[in-house]
Amino acid sequence: MARRETPAAGPGSRALVVDVIRSATTISRVELAELTGLTQPSISNIVRDLIADGVIHETGSADSVRGKPRKLLAIQPAHRFGIGFQLGPESVTCVAIDLTGGVVGREVVPLDRTDLPARLAARFDDFTAGLDLPRDRIEGLAIVAPEAPEWAEERAGLAGQLRIPVLFENDAAAAALGEFWSRRVSREQSFGCVYLSTGIGAGLVFGGSLFRGASFDAGELGHVSIAYDGRSCPCGNAGCVERYASMTATVDAARAEPALAARLRLDGTVSSAYDTIARAAVSGDAAAYAVIDRAAGHLAVAVTSMVNLLDLGRLVLTGPGVAVAGSIYARRLRTHLARTAHARHRHEIVVELSARPRDAASIGGAALVVQASIAPGHTLGVS
Amino acid sequence: MARRETPAAGPGSRALVVDVIRSATTISRVELAELTGLTQPSISNIVRDLIADGVIHETGSADSVRGKPRKLLAIQPAHRFGIGFQLGPESVTCVAIDLTGGVVGREVVPLDRTDLPARLAARFDDFTAGLDLPRDRIEGLAIVAPEAPEWAEERAGLAGQLRIPVLFENDAAAAALGEFWSRRVSREQSFGCVYLSTGIGAGLVFGGSLFRGASFDAGELGHVSIAYDGRSCPCGNAGCVERYASMTATVDAARAEPALAARLRLDGTVSSAYDTIARAAVSGDAAAYAVIDRAAGHLAVAVTSMVNLLDLGRLVLTGPGVAVAGSIYARRLRTHLARTAHARHRHEIVVELSARPRDAASIGGAALVVQASIAPGHTLGVS
Numbered sequence: 005m006a007r008r009e010t011p012a013a014g015p016g017s018r019a020l021v022v023d024v025i026r027s028a029t030t031i032s033r034v035e036l037a038e039l040t041g042l043t044q045p046s047i048s049n050i051v052r053d054l055i056a057d058g059v060i061h062e063t064g065s066a067d068s069v070r071g072k073p074r075k076l077l078a079i080q081p082a083h084r085f086g087i088g089f090q091l092g093p094e095s096v097t098c099v100a101i102d103l104t105g106g107v108v109g110r111e112v113v114p115l116d117r118t119d120l121p122a123r124l125a126a127r128f129d130d131f132t133a134g135l136d137l138p139r140d141r142i143e144g145l146a147i148v149a150p151e152a153p154e155w156a157e158e159r160a161g162l163a164g165q166l167r168i169p170v171l172f173e174n175d176a177a178a179a180a181l182g183e184f185w186s187r188r189v190s191r192e193q194s195f196g197c198v199y200l201s202t203g204i205g206a207g208l209v210f211g212g213s214l215f216r217g218a219s220f221d222a223g224e225l226g227h228v229s230i231a232y233d234g235r236s237c238p239c240g241n242a243g244c245v246e247r248y249a250s251m252t253a254t255v256d257a258a259r260a261e262p263a264l265a266a267r268l269r270l271d272g273t274v275s276s277a278y279d280t281i282a283r284a285a286v287s288g289d290a291a292a293y294a295v296i297d298r299a300a301g302h303l304a305v306a307v308t309s310m311v312n313l314l315d316l317g318r319l320v321l322t323g324p325g326v327a328v329a330g331s332i333y334a335r336r337l338r339t340h341l342a343r344t345a346h347a348r349h350r351h352e353i354v355v356e357l358s359a360r361p362r363d364a365a366s367i368g369g370a371a372l373v374v375q376a377s378i379a380p381g382h383t384l385g386v387s
Numbered sequence: 388m389a390r391r392e393t394p395a396a397g398p399g400s401r402a403l404v405v406d407v408i409r410s411a412t413t414i415s416r417v418e419l420a421e422l423t424g425l426t427q428p429s430i431s432n433i434v435r436d437l438i439a440d441g442v443i444h445e446t447g448s449a450d451s452v453r454g455k456p457r458k459l460l461a462i463q464p465a466h467r468f469g470i471g472f473q474l475g476p477e478s479v480t481c482v483a484i485d486l487t488g489g490v491v492g493r494e495v496v497p498l499d500r501t502d503l504p505a506r507l508a509a510r511f512d513d514f515t516a517g518l519d520l521p522r523d524r525i526e527g528l529a530i531v532a533p534e535a536p537e538w539a540e541e542r543a544g545l546a547g548q549l550r551i552p553v554l555f556e557n558d559a560a561a562a563a564l565g566e567f568w569s570r571r572v573s574r575e576q577s578f579g580c581v582y583l584s585t586g587i588g589a590g591l592v593f594g595g596s597l598f599r600g601a602s603f604d605a606g607e608l609g610h611v612s613i614a615y616d617g618r619s620c621p622c623g624n625a626g627c628v629e630r631y632a633s634m635t636a637t638v639d640a641a642r643a644e645p646a647l648a649a650r651l652r653l654d655g656t657v658s659s660a661y662d663t664i665a666r667a668a669v670s671g672d673a674a675a676y677a678v679i680d681r682a683a684g685h686l687a688v689a690v691t692s693m694v695n696l697l698d699l700g701r702l703v704l705t706g707p708g709v710a711v712a713g714s715i716y717a718r719r720l721r722t723h724l725a726r727t728a729h730a731r732h733r734h735e736i737v738v739e740l741s742a743r744p745r746d747a748a749s750i751g752g753a754a755l756v757v758q759a760s761i762a763p764g765h766t767l768g769v770s
Contacts (some may be wrong), residue, residue, distance in 0.1 A: 011612075056702055074763020080524060084518040095548045158761060165401045172432075193601070194601060201648050206696065208696075208697075210593070210598070215593070215697070215702075216698070217577060217697055218576070218577060218698050218700030218701075218730065218733075218734055219700075219730050219734050220698070221729060221733060222697050223696065223697040224695040224696060224698070224729045225695075225696060227695040228611075228692040229613060229688050229691065229692055229698060230612060230613075230614075230626075231616075232684075232685060232688040233614075239727070240726055241691065241727035241729075242696075243613075243688075248511060270728065301615075302615060304625075305612050306692075307611075308612065308624065309611040309612055310696055310766045312607040312610040312611060312692055313591075313605065313606065313611060313697075314591075314598070314599060314600055314605050314622075314696075315599070315600075315601050315605040315607070316600065317600075317601030317607075317647060318601075343621070343623055343626075344605045344623045344624035346604060346610045346622055346624075347600070347604040348623075350601075350602040350604060351601055352575075361715040374743070
């Protein structure tokens with residue numbers, strides 16, 4: 005039962021106003037006050053500043069029931085851009101988004117990890133030049149990868165070299181933000197994003213904010229144990245679902261079946277071998293289907309535990325692991341949740357597939373950059 | 388990284404002010420403004436109202452560095468009371484607390500479930516009369532039990548009969564609130580409470596608020612699966628940790644060992660048999676110790692999954708299951724987390740034992756009542 009406080013007119017209110025305008029596409033000041041709970045004078049001040057800063061603009065009028073027509077407000081899309089680079093196991097996915105969340109550019113290039121900061125800086129120059137984005141309208145770069153800590157120094161170096169803010173974000177958290185941003189999920193609803201890649205992560209959005217935990221390490225769904233005496237994991241734990249259901253585990257399982265491995269020629273990288281298995285699975289190869297479905301069944305056990313702990317009402321599956329065979333995972337998760345989730349008699353647990361599973365993390369990273377620039381000092385969607 | 392909004396002067400601010408005064412014992416208006424982030428005029432208004440309502444009072448002066456001495460504010464403890472009844476498997480634990488959270492009365496009586504609402508109403512009359520609490524200062528009654536839904540009608544009947552508000556709360560959630568209230572945990576810190584009873588639950592406090600989930604069903608730690616092909620659970624799931632580590636499961640495990648069962652005479656109720664095993668375990672009975680320690684090891688697997696999902700920095704073990712042999716559980720959890728928790732290299736994961744494991748849930752229920760009465764329309768610690 006979310007009893008929302010009337011928000012005060014701080015930086016968070018500015019971000020909230022922009023978020024509500026973006027969701028509505030066009031909206032009047034009166035409706036803004038209703039939807040945000042802010043007072044009319046606060047809305048007037050925030051809107052005036054946002055127009056002056058070029059973030060929003062007036063875009064015509066709506067009929068009013070009485071008195072003068074209401075001016076409608078909308079986001080000024082081409083005003084500012086955010087860049088997200090998602091470092092996958094073998095490639096970098098680069099996206100640029102505008103203030104509405106619209107993707108204005110996308111590119112996937114191979115990833116060479118030698119001298120990475122310099123390569124990323126060059127990549128940034130190429131990518132933004134190719135899109136003809138003026139440098140002074142680029143609000144920053146988000147680097148999105150599975151693990152953060154080792155990146156602290158590179159980030160500082162990169163920011164200095166590019167002379168723009170450089171953020172770091174975990175892939176599952178960024179993907180959750182990307183899905184939250186693109187789906188217009190209600191801020192009242194808690195929302196879980198399952199990110200399937202060579203590892204497994206979750207992004208948890210509670211009350212419109214990404215849940216971080218004590219040290220920015222929340223969402224380690226991959227290290228939920230589904231077998232107390234199960235496979236040992238490099239993390240130190242046993243039975244981690246990552247050892248049963250990640251893309252890596254699935255490729256290992258398929259390679260352990262000689263007939264399947266020979267038929268599908270699974271000798272490339274994990275990503276390419278995984279995509280081969282996934283394509284075979286959705287094309288009617290029974291053995292490939294069984295391998296993916298078994299992984300999905302294991303994933304479903306951990307996801308159900310997460311749902312039971314947090315009483316989630318909505319899940320989105322995203323990440324490269326669901327790009328081809330996402331429907332197999334979604335079906336298995338729905339079946340398992342319908343049979344075993346603790347709250348299943350109280351409410352539906354919606355399982356959705358990402359519309360852009362390979363890009364959600366980079367889009368979320370770029371969204372983070374744009375949000376940080378709209379309301380400095382308060383990053384919407386992050387607490 | 389919690390970037391806190393400046394709160395506006397709504398009902399939540401009133402609750403926040405009371406909470407900060409309670410934590411500080413005595414505090415000046417200036418310090419209140421600093422700690423809450425509210426403006427001086429807001430603090431003055433709220434404090435004036437709270438004094439008029441008799442919730443707080445001025446209690447002397449502190450020296451000020453310049454100008455006139457600062458008046459100190461404190462909670463008026465005897466002003467209002469909350470009652471919590473926790474329905475255990477075989478008994479009702481009744482507590483009364485004042486506005487400071489101090490327990491002013493406690494009583495445990497056998498639970499007869501026939502015609503329960505009438506019995507609880509009679510119990511309420513007896514208990515409050517025995518404590519000589521004036522009825523007009525009792526803010527309400529919280530009924531605390533493992534499951535909520537079946538209680539809707541009884542609650543309405545009871546409220547009508549007693550002519551006071553009657554709340555219902557889940558035992559694990561109430562216990563978390565009770566522990567949060569009595570421990571003065573920072574609002575910034577996320578906090579998990581593990582409630583061990585005939586079932587297993589968790590209460591999750593994020594940013595000072597109890598996390599509820601989509602249908603008030605969050606915290607079902609007992610239905611986190613620790614074995615995907617494990618014991619089947621009446622909930623429909625397999626491998627639920629409740630089937631391995633609840634008091635009930637532990638009694639079953641001990642009864643399955645004929646020598647142990649005969650030696651300890653485990654033929655009473657689950658609660659009494661469990662207490663017998665727990666006492667034997669802490670008194671050096673190796674077989675009893677092994678049974679409890681095995682249960683603790685299973686509990687540790689599920690708790691580690693919860694810690695990995697939420698990156699918790701602080702856990703409290705509470706409930707009747709840790710009243711006697713809590714140290715065995717705490718030791719096993721600490722060892723397991725130190726070896727396997729994903730964030731273990733980033734921060735310590737503190738595992739504490741409740742000071743009042745059998746009473747935390749009833750105290751938390753009573754706290755909920757008091758909090759609801761201080762700030763109607765906004766229950767502090769609940770969102």
